[in-house]
Amino acid sequence: MNDQIAIGPGVAAAIYNAETQPPIKPHINSTALEWVGRAQAWLSKAKAAKPIETVEEHAQAVAARKTIGEAKRQIEAVRTEHVAPYLAAQRAINAFFGTPAEQVAETLKLLDGRILTFEKAEAQRREAAEREARAAREAEAKRLREEAARIERETREREAAALAEAAALEDAGKVDAAEDVIDAAMVETAGKESEALNMAALADIVEHAPIHSLAPSLSTGGTSRRKHYSAKIVDPRLVVEAWLRGELPTVAVQINEQYFNAQARLLKEAMNFPGVELVVDTRIGG
Numbered sequence: 439m440n441d442q443i444a445i446g447p448g449v450a451a452a453i454y455n456a457e458t459q460p461p462i463k464p465h466i467n468s469t470a471l472e473w474v475g476r477a478q479a480w481l482s483k484a485k486a487a488k489p490i491e492t493v494e495e496h497a498q499a500v501a502a503r504k505t506i507g508e509a510k511r512q513i514e515a516v517r518t519e520h521v522a523p524y525l526a527a528q529r530a531i532n533a534f535f536g537t538p539a540e541q542v543a544e545t546l547k548l549l550d551g552r553i554l555t556f557e558k559a560e561a562q563r564r565e566a567a568e569r570e571a572r573a574a575r576e577a578e579a580k581r582l583r584e585e586a587a588r589i590e591r592e593t594r595e596r597e598a599a600a601l602a603e604a605a606a607l608e609d610a611g612k613v614d615a616a617e618d619v620i621d622a623a624m625v626e627t628a629g630k631e632s633e634a635l636n637m638a639a640l641a642d643i644v645e646h647a648p649i650h651s652l653a654p655s656l657s658t659g660g661t662s663r664r665k666h667y668s669a670k671i672v673d674p675r676l677v678v679e680a681w682l683r684g685e686l687p688t689v690a691v692q693i694n695e696q697y698f699n700a701q702a703r704l705l706k707e708a709m710n711f712p713g714v715e716l717v718v719d720t721r722i723g724g
Contacts, residue, residue, distance in 0.1 A: 473509035480506055503722065557656060557663075571649050582641035589634040593627045 490496050600623030607616035671677060681691045702709050702716055709716050 473513055477509070477513075480509075560656065568649050575644050575647065575649075579641040579645035582637045582644065586634040586637035586641070589630050589637070593630040593634065596630070597623060597627050599623075 490499055600619050604616035604619045607613070607619060677686065678691055680686045681688070698711065698714055701711070707716065707718075
């Protein structure tokens with residue numbers, strides 16, 4: 439772990455390049471800069487190292503860890519120092535634009551709510567008007583068909599009456615008169631049949647004619663409308679029961695491990711939840 443990697447002028451120039459955005463301060467701690475250059479070598483050596491087998495190797499590893507731990511602290515300190523002004527600038531920019539952006543978003547939300555409320559009401563009015571128009575057309579078609587049926591029925595009755603009258607005239611020897619009755623009935627019923635057929639055809643036209651909305655078209659202002667679908671959990675117990683039955687995947691009832699980790703740190707050995715195991719491992723600090 440004592441191997442060093444020299445940082446040549448090229449590396450330093452790349453780090454200190456004034457044209458980089460954001461630029462690195464030229465007065466960076468030289469020790470931290472050296473450790474930046476040695477980080478990869480440390481990692482490579484740590485990956486290739488064998489398990490510790492002796493007390494001496496353990497002491498060397500502990501000493502190396504102390505050195506590398508200090509390197510980590512200094513690298514982080516220098517990084518924090520360099521990034522601080524940019525984070526401050528970011529906070530200032532966000533503070534400057536944040537409130538107006540939130541106000542604009544809230545304004546759009548209010549406008550969208552009013553626009554969609556009106557459009558929904560307008561759609562309901564249009565649907566109601568179309569239902570009324572459709573009902574009126576169906577009623578008119580029904581009236582026309584009933585009138586056609588009445589004319590057809592009366593025509594059949596007129597034909598039957600004419601035939602009965604003609605038969606009576608023939609029985610009385612008045613053949614010419616009987617023929618006149620039949621001829622007159624045929625002329626009359628022919629016109630009635632045509633009228634009934636025309637009414638039935640008109641009923642079909644009225645019933646199936648397209649309904650054109652009289653409501654004015656609404657401006658969209660270049661915006662679009664799309665349906666947004668979301669889910670609302672109304673009974674978590676039913677969801678869990680469905681998962682237990684295998685009707686839902688595990689991802690549908692994802693366990694909040696962050697909550698249990700926080701409870702473990704708070705309660706330590708006293709933590710005891712069904713289905714949850716306390717895991718204790720030792721970590722090196724400092």
